[in-house]
Amino acid sequence: MLKVNIHKVFPGITIDVSFEFGRGFLVLFGPSGSGKSTILNCISGLQQPDRGSISLNGKGFFSSSDKIAIPARSRRIGYVFQDYALFPHMTVKDNVMYGIPDRCKKGKGYRVGALDLMQMLKIEQLQDRYPGQLSGGEKQRVAVARALMVEPDLLLLDEPLSALDHTNRKNLQIELKQLQQAWNIPFVFVTHSRREMHMLADEIIFLERGKKQTYVFPAVRSSGLNLAY
Amino acid sequence: MLEPILLSLKVAVAAVAVDFFFGLGIARTMARKEFRGKNVVESLIILPMVLPPTVLGYGLLILLGKRGPIGRFLLETFDVQLVFTWWAAVIASAVVSFPLMYQSAKAAFAGVDVSLEAAARTLGAKELRIFLTITLPLAWPGILAGLVLSFARALGEFGATLMVAGNIPGKTQTIPLAIYFAVESGDTDAARNLVLVITLLSFAAVFWLNWWSRKKLHVWKKGDSSRAESEYP
Numbered sequence: 001m002l003k004v005n006i007h008k009v010f011p012g013i014t015i016d017v018s019f020e021f022g023r024g025f026l027v028l029f030g031p032s033g034s035g036k037s038t039i040l041n042c043i044s045g046l047q048q049p050d051r052g053s054i055s056l057n058g059k060g061f062f063s064s065s066d067k068i069a070i071p072a073r074s075r076r077i078g079y080v081f082q083d084y085a086l087f088p089h090m091t092v093k094d095n096v097m098y099g100i101p102d103r104c105k106k107g108k109g110y111r112v113g114a115l116d117l118m119q120m121l122k123i124e125q126l127q128d129r130y131p132g133q134l135s136g137g138e139k140q141r142v143a144v145a146r147a148l149m150v151e152p153d154l155l156l157l158d159e160p161l162s163a164l165d166h167t168n169r170k171n172l173q174i175e176l177k178q179l180q181q182a183w184n185i186p187f188v189f190v191t192h193s194r195r196e197m198h199m200l201a202d203e204i205i206f207l208e209r210g211k212k213q214t215y216v217f218p219a220v221r222s223s224g225l226n227l228a229y
Numbered sequence: 230m231l232e233p234i235l236l237s238l239k240v241a242v243a244a245v246a247v248d249f250f251f252g253l254g255i256a257r258t259m260a261r262k263e264f265r266g267k268n269v270v271e272s273l274i275i276l277p278m279v280l281p282p283t284v285l286g287y288g289l290l291i292l293l294g295k296r297g298p299i300g301r302f303l304l305e306t307f308d309v310q311l312v313f314t315w316w317a318a319v320i321a322s323a324v325v326s327f328p329l330m331y332q333s334a335k336a337a338f339a340g341v342d343v344s345l346e347a348a349a350r351t352l353g354a355k356e357l358r359i360f361l362t363i364t365l366p367l368a369w370p371g372i373l374a375g376l377v378l379s380f381a382r383a384l385g386e387f388g389a390t391l392m393v394a395g396n397i398p399g400k401t402q403t404i405p406l407a408i409y410f411a412v413e414s415g416d417t418d419a420a421r422n423l424v425l426v427i428t429l430l431s432f433a434a435v436f437w438l439n440w441w442s443r444k445k446l447h448v449w450k451k452g453d454s455s456r457a458e459s460e461y462p
Contacts (some may be wrong), residue, residue, distance in 0.1 A: 046347050072350040085348035089366050098362075099352030150352055
Protein backbone atom coordinates (compact mmCIF):
# COMPACT_ATOMS: atom_id res chain seq x y z
CA MET A 1 0.00 0.00 0.00
CA LEU A 2 1.35 3.37 -1.05
CA LYS A 3 0.31 6.19 1.25
CA VAL A 4 1.04 9.70 0.09
CA ASN A 5 0.41 13.01 1.76
CA ILE A 6 2.31 15.85 0.13
CA HIS A 7 2.28 19.55 0.78
CA LYS A 8 4.78 21.58 -1.21
CA VAL A 9 4.79 25.26 -2.06
CA PHE A 10 6.24 26.67 -5.26
CA PRO A 11 6.03 30.24 -6.49
CA GLY A 12 2.63 30.34 -8.19
CA ILE A 13 1.44 26.87 -7.24
CA THR A 14 0.87 24.90 -4.07
CA ILE A 15 0.75 21.14 -4.27
CA ASP A 16 -1.51 19.62 -1.71
CA VAL A 17 -2.41 15.98 -2.36
CA SER A 18 -3.06 12.89 -0.35
CA PHE A 19 -4.05 9.46 -1.56
CA GLU A 20 -3.64 5.76 -0.88
CA PHE A 21 -3.15 3.15 -3.50
CA GLY A 22 -2.82 -0.61 -3.23
CA ARG A 23 -2.34 -2.50 -6.46
CA GLY A 24 -2.69 -2.20 -10.20
CA PHE A 25 -2.31 0.87 -12.35
CA LEU A 26 -2.78 4.31 -10.86
CA VAL A 27 -2.96 7.15 -13.36
CA LEU A 28 -2.22 10.71 -12.33
CA PHE A 29 -4.03 12.78 -14.91
CA GLY A 30 -3.84 16.50 -15.39
CA PRO A 31 -2.58 19.30 -17.58
CA SER A 32 1.08 20.26 -17.52
CA GLY A 33 1.94 22.35 -14.51
CA SER A 34 -0.55 20.55 -12.32
CA GLY A 35 2.17 19.02 -10.16
CA LYS A 36 2.21 15.46 -11.50
CA SER A 37 5.95 15.17 -11.92
CA THR A 38 6.60 16.79 -8.54
CA ILE A 39 4.45 14.15 -6.89
CA LEU A 40 6.46 11.38 -8.59
CA ASN A 41 9.72 13.08 -7.56
CA CYS A 42 8.55 13.25 -3.96
CA ILE A 43 7.53 9.59 -3.94
CA SER A 44 10.88 8.55 -5.44
CA GLY A 45 12.86 10.75 -3.04
CA LEU A 46 14.40 13.04 -5.67
CA GLN A 47 12.54 15.96 -4.12
CA GLN A 48 11.21 16.45 -0.60
CA PRO A 49 7.75 17.75 0.30
CA ASP A 50 7.61 20.74 2.64
CA ARG A 51 5.19 18.82 4.83
CA GLY A 52 3.52 15.46 4.83
CA SER A 53 4.38 11.78 4.80
CA ILE A 54 5.09 9.05 2.28
CA SER A 55 5.17 5.34 3.00
CA LEU A 56 5.10 2.14 0.98
CA ASN A 57 3.99 -1.21 2.41
CA GLY A 58 4.42 0.13 5.94
CA LYS A 59 7.94 1.45 5.39
CA GLY A 60 8.14 5.17 6.12
CA PHE A 61 10.05 7.01 3.36
CA PHE A 62 9.30 10.54 4.41
CA SER A 63 7.67 12.12 7.39
CA SER A 64 7.98 15.78 8.23
CA SER A 65 6.67 15.21 11.77
CA ASP A 66 9.12 12.38 12.53
CA LYS A 67 11.92 14.05 10.51
CA ILE A 68 12.44 11.00 8.28
CA ALA A 69 13.71 11.35 4.72
CA ILE A 70 15.05 8.11 3.26
CA PRO A 71 17.32 8.91 0.27
CA ALA A 72 16.15 7.95 -3.21
CA ARG A 73 18.80 5.23 -3.56
CA SER A 74 17.40 3.26 -0.60
CA ARG A 75 13.71 3.37 -1.53
CA ARG A 76 13.64 0.64 -4.19
CA ILE A 77 11.28 2.60 -6.35
CA GLY A 78 11.69 2.28 -10.10
CA TYR A 79 11.38 5.46 -12.12
CA VAL A 80 10.95 5.77 -15.88
CA PHE A 81 11.65 9.37 -16.83
CA GLN A 82 9.87 11.35 -19.50
CA ASP A 83 12.98 11.62 -21.65
CA TYR A 84 14.09 8.14 -20.46
CA ALA A 85 17.37 9.47 -19.03
CA LEU A 86 19.34 6.56 -20.48
CA PHE A 87 23.08 6.82 -19.87
CA PRO A 88 24.34 7.79 -23.35
CA HIS A 89 27.86 6.42 -22.82
CA MET A 90 26.74 2.92 -21.83
CA THR A 91 25.38 0.11 -23.96
CA VAL A 92 21.83 -1.10 -23.50
CA LYS A 93 23.12 -4.02 -21.44
CA ASP A 94 25.14 -1.75 -19.14
CA ASN A 95 22.19 0.58 -18.78
CA VAL A 96 19.87 -2.26 -17.81
CA MET A 97 22.39 -3.67 -15.34
CA TYR A 98 23.37 -0.35 -13.74
CA GLY A 99 21.09 -0.91 -10.76
CA ILE A 100 22.32 -4.41 -9.99
CA PRO A 101 24.75 -4.35 -7.07
CA ASP A 102 28.27 -5.40 -8.05
CA ARG A 103 28.15 -8.56 -5.97
CA CYS A 104 25.43 -9.95 -8.25
CA LYS A 105 27.43 -9.25 -11.39
CA LYS A 106 30.30 -11.56 -10.51
CA GLY A 107 30.49 -14.89 -12.25
CA LYS A 108 28.81 -15.01 -15.61
CA GLY A 109 28.50 -11.31 -16.22
CA TYR A 110 24.81 -10.91 -15.67
CA ARG A 111 22.05 -12.68 -13.90
CA VAL A 112 19.60 -14.81 -15.82
CA GLY A 113 17.03 -12.26 -14.74
CA ALA A 114 18.62 -9.54 -16.81
CA LEU A 115 18.48 -11.60 -20.00
CA ASP A 116 14.94 -12.74 -19.26
CA LEU A 117 13.88 -9.19 -18.67
CA MET A 118 15.50 -7.99 -21.89
CA GLN A 119 13.74 -10.79 -23.75
CA MET A 120 10.44 -9.90 -22.14
CA LEU A 121 10.84 -6.33 -23.34
CA LYS A 122 12.17 -7.48 -26.74
CA ILE A 123 15.46 -5.64 -26.43
CA GLU A 124 17.91 -8.55 -26.12
CA GLN A 125 19.07 -8.05 -29.72
CA LEU A 126 19.88 -4.41 -28.89
CA GLN A 127 22.07 -5.07 -25.88
CA ASP A 128 25.36 -3.92 -27.42
CA ARG A 129 23.95 -0.72 -28.93
CA TYR A 130 24.17 2.76 -27.44
CA PRO A 131 21.04 4.77 -26.62
CA GLY A 132 21.85 7.21 -29.45
CA GLN A 133 21.31 4.33 -31.88
CA LEU A 134 17.82 3.41 -30.62
CA SER A 135 14.36 4.53 -31.68
CA GLY A 136 12.02 6.20 -29.20
CA GLY A 137 10.08 3.01 -28.54
CA GLU A 138 13.27 1.03 -28.00
CA LYS A 139 14.59 3.63 -25.58
CA GLN A 140 11.37 3.41 -23.64
CA ARG A 141 11.68 -0.38 -23.34
CA VAL A 142 15.27 -0.06 -22.16
CA ALA A 143 14.25 2.51 -19.55
CA VAL A 144 11.53 0.21 -18.25
CA ALA A 145 13.90 -2.77 -18.16
CA ARG A 146 16.52 -0.73 -16.30
CA ALA A 147 13.97 0.40 -13.71
CA LEU A 148 12.59 -3.13 -13.20
CA MET A 149 16.04 -4.68 -12.91
CA VAL A 150 16.45 -3.41 -9.35
CA GLU A 151 13.29 -5.37 -8.44
CA PRO A 152 11.43 -2.32 -7.21
CA ASP A 153 8.39 -2.39 -4.95
CA LEU A 154 6.74 0.31 -7.03
CA LEU A 155 7.25 1.65 -10.55
CA LEU A 156 6.77 5.32 -11.43
CA LEU A 157 6.34 6.34 -15.07
CA ASP A 158 6.40 10.00 -16.07
CA GLU A 159 4.64 10.39 -19.44
CA PRO A 160 6.83 7.66 -20.90
CA LEU A 161 4.84 7.37 -24.12
CA SER A 162 4.51 11.05 -25.00
CA ALA A 163 7.38 11.02 -27.51
CA LEU A 164 6.13 8.01 -29.47
CA ASP A 165 4.02 7.69 -32.59
CA HIS A 166 0.49 6.36 -32.45
CA THR A 167 1.15 2.69 -33.26
CA ASN A 168 4.13 2.42 -30.98
CA ARG A 169 2.24 4.07 -28.19
CA LYS A 170 -0.70 1.69 -28.49
CA ASN A 171 1.53 -1.39 -28.45
CA LEU A 172 3.47 -0.16 -25.47
CA GLN A 173 0.32 0.65 -23.55
CA ILE A 174 -0.78 -2.94 -23.90
CA GLU A 175 2.66 -4.22 -22.96
CA LEU A 176 2.88 -2.00 -19.91
CA LYS A 177 -0.48 -3.26 -18.75
CA GLN A 178 0.69 -6.86 -19.17
CA LEU A 179 3.98 -6.09 -17.49
CA GLN A 180 2.21 -4.64 -14.49
CA GLN A 181 0.19 -7.81 -14.11
CA ALA A 182 3.22 -10.02 -14.58
CA TRP A 183 5.34 -8.17 -12.02
CA ASN A 184 2.44 -7.61 -9.68
CA ILE A 185 3.76 -4.36 -8.24
CA PRO A 186 1.80 -1.11 -8.35
CA PHE A 187 2.53 1.23 -11.27
CA VAL A 188 1.98 4.96 -10.95
CA PHE A 189 1.63 6.52 -14.37
CA VAL A 190 1.56 10.22 -15.18
CA THR A 191 -0.14 11.41 -18.36
CA HIS A 192 -2.08 14.25 -19.85
CA SER A 193 -3.67 12.05 -22.49
CA ARG A 194 -7.27 11.08 -21.79
CA ARG A 195 -7.08 8.10 -24.12
CA GLU A 196 -4.01 6.76 -22.38
CA MET A 197 -5.68 7.21 -19.03
CA HIS A 198 -8.71 5.19 -20.11
CA MET A 199 -6.61 2.38 -21.54
CA LEU A 200 -4.36 1.94 -18.56
CA ALA A 201 -6.01 3.04 -15.37
CA ASP A 202 -7.33 0.91 -12.57
CA GLU A 203 -7.62 4.04 -10.51
CA ILE A 204 -7.37 7.67 -11.53
CA ILE A 205 -6.44 10.83 -9.72
CA PHE A 206 -7.33 14.04 -11.51
CA LEU A 207 -5.01 16.89 -10.72
CA GLU A 208 -5.53 20.56 -11.33
CA ARG A 209 -3.14 23.21 -10.09
CA GLY A 210 -1.63 20.96 -7.45
CA LYS A 211 -4.93 19.79 -5.98
CA LYS A 212 -6.71 16.47 -6.27
CA GLN A 213 -10.04 17.01 -8.01
CA THR A 214 -12.00 13.79 -8.05
CA TYR A 215 -11.00 10.33 -7.05
CA VAL A 216 -12.47 7.69 -9.30
CA PHE A 217 -12.32 4.47 -7.38
CA PRO A 218 -12.24 1.16 -9.24
CA ALA A 219 -15.00 2.33 -11.56
CA VAL A 220 -12.75 2.02 -14.58
CA ARG A 221 -11.68 -1.46 -13.70
CA SER A 222 -15.28 -2.73 -13.59
CA SER A 223 -16.13 -1.06 -16.87
CA GLY A 224 -14.69 -4.02 -18.73
CA LEU A 225 -11.09 -2.95 -19.24
CA ASN A 226 -9.09 -6.03 -20.10
CA LEU A 227 -6.12 -7.06 -22.14
CA ALA A 228 -8.01 -8.36 -25.13
CA TYR A 229 -8.91 -5.02 -26.73
CA MET B 230 69.27 22.25 -24.12
CA LEU B 231 67.77 19.14 -22.62
CA GLU B 232 67.64 20.48 -19.08
CA PRO B 233 65.05 23.25 -19.64
CA ILE B 234 62.87 20.83 -21.64
CA LEU B 235 62.76 18.19 -18.93
CA LEU B 236 62.25 20.81 -16.24
CA SER B 237 59.44 22.43 -18.22
CA LEU B 238 57.68 19.10 -18.62
CA LYS B 239 58.11 18.32 -14.92
CA VAL B 240 56.74 21.72 -13.88
CA ALA B 241 53.82 21.59 -16.33
CA VAL B 242 52.79 18.07 -15.29
CA ALA B 243 52.90 18.98 -11.60
CA ALA B 244 50.98 22.22 -12.22
CA VAL B 245 48.29 20.39 -14.20
CA ALA B 246 47.98 17.82 -11.42
CA VAL B 247 47.30 20.64 -8.96
CA ASP B 248 44.82 22.25 -11.39
CA PHE B 249 43.06 18.93 -11.96
CA PHE B 250 42.60 18.24 -8.27
CA PHE B 251 41.30 21.69 -7.32
CA GLY B 252 39.66 22.44 -10.65
CA LEU B 253 37.44 19.37 -10.58
CA GLY B 254 36.24 19.97 -7.04
CA ILE B 255 35.59 23.68 -7.44
CA ALA B 256 34.08 23.38 -10.93
CA ARG B 257 31.73 20.64 -9.82
CA THR B 258 30.52 22.74 -6.88
CA MET B 259 30.14 25.90 -8.94
CA ALA B 260 28.27 24.09 -11.73
CA ARG B 261 25.54 22.78 -9.42
CA LYS B 262 25.30 25.10 -6.42
CA GLU B 263 23.82 28.58 -6.19
CA PHE B 264 24.93 30.84 -3.37
CA ARG B 265 25.34 34.50 -2.50
CA GLY B 266 28.44 36.05 -3.92
CA LYS B 267 28.88 33.32 -6.53
CA ASN B 268 29.66 35.95 -9.16
CA VAL B 269 32.43 37.41 -7.04
CA VAL B 270 34.00 34.00 -6.40
CA GLU B 271 33.73 33.11 -10.07
CA SER B 272 35.37 36.39 -11.14
CA LEU B 273 38.23 35.83 -8.71
CA ILE B 274 38.80 32.35 -10.14
CA ILE B 275 38.92 33.69 -13.70
CA LEU B 276 41.07 36.72 -12.81
CA PRO B 277 44.49 35.04 -13.33
CA MET B 278 43.57 34.56 -16.99
CA VAL B 279 43.20 38.30 -17.65
CA LEU B 280 45.76 39.77 -15.27
CA PRO B 281 49.33 40.34 -16.47
CA PRO B 282 51.50 37.44 -15.23
CA THR B 283 53.77 39.98 -13.55
CA VAL B 284 50.89 41.03 -11.31
CA LEU B 285 50.36 37.41 -10.31
CA GLY B 286 54.08 36.98 -9.78
CA TYR B 287 54.13 40.02 -7.54
CA GLY B 288 51.14 38.71 -5.58
CA LEU B 289 52.73 35.30 -5.18
CA LEU B 290 56.00 36.88 -4.00
CA ILE B 291 54.09 38.80 -1.35
CA LEU B 292 52.32 35.62 -0.20
CA LEU B 293 55.19 33.15 -0.45
CA GLY B 294 58.16 35.38 0.32
CA LYS B 295 60.04 35.25 3.62
CA ARG B 296 57.88 37.96 5.12
CA GLY B 297 54.60 36.84 3.46
CA PRO B 298 51.97 35.01 5.52
CA ILE B 299 52.39 31.63 3.78
CA GLY B 300 56.14 31.96 3.25
CA ARG B 301 56.82 32.79 6.88
CA PHE B 302 54.57 29.97 8.13
CA LEU B 303 56.34 27.41 5.93
CA LEU B 304 59.77 28.70 6.92
CA GLU B 305 59.07 28.74 10.65
CA THR B 306 57.13 25.49 10.82
CA PHE B 307 58.82 23.24 8.28
CA ASP B 308 61.98 25.19 7.51
CA VAL B 309 60.93 25.23 3.87
CA GLN B 310 61.45 28.08 1.45
CA LEU B 311 59.39 28.00 -1.75
CA VAL B 312 60.60 31.11 -3.54
CA PHE B 313 63.35 30.43 -6.12
CA THR B 314 62.73 26.68 -6.12
CA TRP B 315 61.05 24.64 -8.86
CA TRP B 316 58.02 24.35 -6.58
CA ALA B 317 57.53 28.10 -6.96
CA ALA B 318 57.52 27.58 -10.73
CA VAL B 319 54.85 24.88 -10.26
CA ILE B 320 52.70 27.21 -8.15
CA ALA B 321 53.07 30.06 -10.65
CA SER B 322 52.16 27.82 -13.59
CA ALA B 323 49.26 26.26 -11.70
CA VAL B 324 47.77 29.64 -10.78
CA VAL B 325 48.10 31.04 -14.30
CA SER B 326 46.63 27.94 -16.01
CA PHE B 327 43.93 27.24 -13.42
CA PRO B 328 41.17 29.30 -15.12
CA LEU B 329 41.50 27.21 -18.29
CA MET B 330 41.01 23.97 -16.34
CA TYR B 331 38.19 25.47 -14.31
CA GLN B 332 36.29 26.93 -17.26
CA SER B 333 36.40 23.72 -19.28
CA ALA B 334 35.50 21.49 -16.35
CA LYS B 335 32.65 23.72 -15.24
CA ALA B 336 31.12 23.85 -18.71
CA ALA B 337 31.53 20.08 -18.95
CA PHE B 338 29.82 19.42 -15.62
CA ALA B 339 27.02 21.87 -16.42
CA GLY B 340 26.49 20.00 -19.70
CA VAL B 341 25.74 16.70 -17.94
CA ASP B 342 21.98 16.24 -17.80
CA VAL B 343 20.91 16.28 -14.13
CA SER B 344 18.16 13.76 -14.87
CA LEU B 345 20.88 11.16 -15.59
CA GLU B 346 22.20 11.62 -12.07
CA ALA B 347 18.65 11.47 -10.73
CA ALA B 348 18.06 8.23 -12.65
CA ALA B 349 21.21 6.71 -11.17
CA ARG B 350 20.00 7.71 -7.71
CA THR B 351 16.70 5.88 -8.19
CA LEU B 352 18.72 2.83 -9.29
CA GLY B 353 20.36 2.69 -5.88
CA ALA B 354 23.74 4.27 -6.71
CA LYS B 355 25.64 6.24 -4.08
CA GLU B 356 26.87 9.75 -4.87
CA LEU B 357 30.52 8.72 -5.35
CA ARG B 358 29.52 5.97 -7.77
CA ILE B 359 27.29 8.40 -9.67
CA PHE B 360 30.16 10.84 -9.96
CA LEU B 361 32.61 8.19 -11.14
CA THR B 362 30.31 6.29 -13.52
CA ILE B 363 27.98 9.00 -14.86
CA THR B 364 29.14 12.58 -14.25
CA LEU B 365 32.87 12.15 -14.78
CA PRO B 366 32.73 10.00 -17.95
CA LEU B 367 30.15 12.30 -19.55
CA ALA B 368 32.10 15.42 -18.60
CA TRP B 369 35.43 13.81 -19.52
CA PRO B 370 35.84 15.31 -23.02
CA GLY B 371 35.54 18.80 -21.55
CA ILE B 372 37.76 17.99 -18.60
CA LEU B 373 40.37 16.56 -20.93
CA ALA B 374 40.24 19.71 -23.01
CA GLY B 375 40.87 21.67 -19.82
CA LEU B 376 43.79 19.42 -18.96
CA VAL B 377 45.42 19.83 -22.35
CA LEU B 378 44.88 23.59 -22.53
CA SER B 379 46.15 24.19 -19.00
CA PHE B 380 49.13 21.93 -19.72
CA ALA B 381 50.00 23.99 -22.79
CA ARG B 382 49.54 27.21 -20.82
CA ALA B 383 51.66 25.94 -17.93
CA LEU B 384 54.37 24.91 -20.37
CA GLY B 385 54.52 28.43 -21.73
CA GLU B 386 54.38 30.31 -18.42
CA PHE B 387 57.01 33.05 -18.25
CA GLY B 388 56.30 36.22 -16.30
CA ALA B 389 55.04 34.92 -12.97
CA THR B 390 57.61 32.11 -13.04
CA LEU B 391 60.48 34.51 -13.51
CA MET B 392 59.33 36.61 -10.58
CA VAL B 393 58.82 33.84 -8.00
CA ALA B 394 61.23 31.16 -9.22
CA GLY B 395 63.91 33.23 -10.88
CA ASN B 396 66.13 32.03 -13.68
CA ILE B 397 68.40 29.40 -12.20
CA PRO B 398 69.72 27.05 -14.93
CA GLY B 399 68.99 23.43 -14.08
CA LYS B 400 66.76 24.45 -11.19
CA THR B 401 64.09 26.87 -12.32
CA GLN B 402 65.03 27.69 -15.90
CA THR B 403 62.12 26.42 -17.99
CA ILE B 404 61.94 26.61 -21.80
CA PRO B 405 60.37 30.10 -22.03
CA LEU B 406 62.98 31.52 -19.62
CA ALA B 407 65.79 29.76 -21.45
CA ILE B 408 64.56 31.21 -24.77
CA TYR B 409 64.41 34.73 -23.37
CA PHE B 410 67.86 34.63 -21.84
CA ALA B 411 69.36 32.86 -24.86
CA VAL B 412 68.09 35.64 -27.13
CA GLU B 413 69.32 38.22 -24.69
CA SER B 414 72.80 36.77 -24.66
CA GLY B 415 72.84 36.43 -28.45
CA ASP B 416 72.66 32.59 -28.55
CA THR B 417 70.12 32.47 -31.38
CA ASP B 418 70.77 28.79 -32.21
CA ALA B 419 69.73 27.63 -28.76
CA ALA B 420 66.76 29.98 -28.80
CA ARG B 421 65.58 28.72 -32.20
CA ASN B 422 65.86 25.06 -31.14
CA LEU B 423 63.90 25.65 -27.96
CA VAL B 424 61.26 27.61 -29.86
CA LEU B 425 60.83 24.64 -32.21
CA VAL B 426 60.57 22.20 -29.31
CA ILE B 427 57.94 24.13 -27.38
CA THR B 428 55.94 24.86 -30.54
CA LEU B 429 55.93 21.17 -31.46
CA LEU B 430 55.00 20.09 -27.94
CA SER B 431 52.10 22.52 -27.75
CA PHE B 432 50.91 21.71 -31.24
CA ALA B 433 51.02 17.98 -30.53
CA ALA B 434 48.96 18.41 -27.36
CA VAL B 435 46.25 20.46 -29.05
CA PHE B 436 46.25 18.31 -32.18
CA TRP B 437 45.86 15.13 -30.16
CA LEU B 438 42.95 16.67 -28.25
CA ASN B 439 41.10 17.52 -31.46
CA TRP B 440 41.73 14.09 -32.93
CA TRP B 441 40.65 12.30 -29.77
CA SER B 442 37.37 14.16 -29.30
CA ARG B 443 36.36 13.56 -32.90
CA LYS B 444 37.08 9.85 -32.60
CA LYS B 445 35.23 9.57 -29.30
CA LEU B 446 32.22 11.36 -30.74
CA HIS B 447 32.13 8.86 -33.57
CA VAL B 448 32.10 5.78 -31.35
CA TRP B 449 29.27 6.92 -29.08
CA LYS B 450 26.75 8.17 -31.51
CA LYS B 451 26.32 7.14 -35.05
CA GLY B 452 22.70 8.06 -35.44
CA ASP B 453 21.99 10.93 -33.10
CA SER B 454 24.97 13.12 -32.41
CA SER B 455 23.08 16.25 -31.40
CA ARG B 456 23.23 15.48 -27.69
CA ALA B 457 26.83 14.35 -27.65
CA GLU B 458 27.99 17.41 -29.52
CA SER B 459 26.56 19.71 -26.91
CA GLU B 460 28.75 18.03 -24.34
CA TYR B 461 31.88 18.96 -26.22
CA PRO B 462 33.39 22.36 -25.71
